[in-house]
Amino acid sequence: MTAVQQAIDKSGDIAQALLTHYDAHARTLPWRAPPGQGVANPYHVWLSEIMLQQTTVAAVGGYFQKFTHMWPNFAALAAADDADVMAAWAGLGYYARARNLLKCARVVVAEHDGRLPETEAALLKLPGIGPYTAAAISAIAFGQRAVVVDANVERVISRLFAISTPLPQSKPLIRVATDSITPDARAGDFAQAMMDLGAGICSVRAPSCLVCPLTFACDAARLGHPETYPAKTPKAAKPQRTGTVYWIARDEHVWLVRRDDKGLLAGMRALPDDQWSARLDGHATPPAPANWQKLPVHVAHVFTHFSLRLDIAVTSWPADADDPGDGEWWPVKSLDKAGLPTLFRKAAEAVLDAGGKYEYAG
Incomplete structure (x- = not known):
């Protein structure tokens, strides 16, 4: 009998061992119910799962508290102004999640009386909810x-079953293996226990097998090199894009624009730029004629599919001149309240750090 077969045969032992460990060592998180004390608030589970997509628990905590204070339920969020929600989300990244958050809340209110459906199949029909999120909400909430x-x-x-097929090709195998040890009772606690185990003891580079509650059934631990799992297909290098961001100053204010409703960072307030994209470099043409000065600094940012390097050009705008296009003057002292995406916040910080070193000639 193979080690994998033995692990499957001991699936009940695996679940029990993990849940016992979870009962004693579960992370305390604001969206969770304590171990063994039933299900959590569905709105909190949904909100946290959307925020946690491609984002760490540490980064999400403050945003979760802010959102639940401002919009404590689906009805409140559904009624919120889009710009307010996008501004509150600023800095968390992957802004399509925020747009889907609003769409989903409005569908839940309009079509489900403000309550999330309970089944994976029904949850999958909602905006922004994929297979993982549907399963997590169904189990945890x-x-x-x-x-x-x-x-x-x-x-x-991958380690428990020593699955040598590299990701992402191994995903179907991993799902079958996970299914084989998922218990009927306390499925939500089991899911969160697995997440905690991976976030802590079963870490990427230095798994702590000596204190792991599943070492008795782990094939990778038996083989002696758990850190080699999961195997991964080498990633292709991300393309490098370049562009320019523009700082237009007037009377302690800076000119902000609203990005298009579709595409990268859609609908967000931002500094003007030269229309760089994931596919093309920026065209280096300023948004308006002026005496532009390029600063000897740049901003680097990594998106999911490409890396970006932005030059920064600055100018002052005459008080008696027409505005430089469609946008708004925003007080520099309250720029932190504009909800700028991280990329543009970096650029603003670079300009402000330059301080009085440069004169922005009109």
Whole structure:
């Protein structure tokens, strides 16, 4: 009998061992119910799961508290102004999530009386909810048995079953293996226990096998090199794009524009730029004729599919001149309230750090 077969045969032992460990060592998170004490608030589970997509727990905590204070339920969020929600989301990244957050809240209110559906199939019909998120919400918020697989769970299962097929090709195998050990009872706690195990003990580079509650069933631990799992297909190098961002100053104000409703950072307030994109470099043409001065600094930022390097050009705008296009003058002292995406916040900080070193000649 193979080690994998033995692990499957001991699936009940695996679930029990993990849940016992979770009962004693579960992370305390604001969106969770304590271990063994039922399901969590569905709105909190949904909101946290959307925020946690491609984002760390540490980064999400403050945003979760802010959102639940400003918009404590689906009805409140559905009624919120889009710009306010996007501004509150600023800095968390992957802004399509925020747009889908609003769409989903409005569908839940309009079509489900303000309550999330409980089944994975129904949840998958909502904006911004994919297979993982649907499974997580169904298990954690409603106690239904669901196979919940995030990046942490992929790592734990790859090691537990010594799955040598590299990611992402191994995802179907990982799902089958996870299904084989997911219990019918306490499925939500089990899912969160797996996530905690991957986030802590079963870490990427230095798994702590000596204190792991699943070492007894782990094939990778038995083989002696758990850190080699999961295997991954080498990633292609990200393309490098360049562009320019423009700082237009007037009377302690800076000119901000609203980005297009579609595309990268859609609908967000931002500094003007030269229309760089994931596919093309910027055209280096300023948004308006002026005496532009290029600063000897640049801003670097990494998106999912490309890396970006921006030059920064600055100018002052005459008080008696027409505005430089469609946009708004924003007080520099309250720029932190504009909800700028991280990229443009970096650029603004670079300009402000330059301080009085440069004169922005009109």
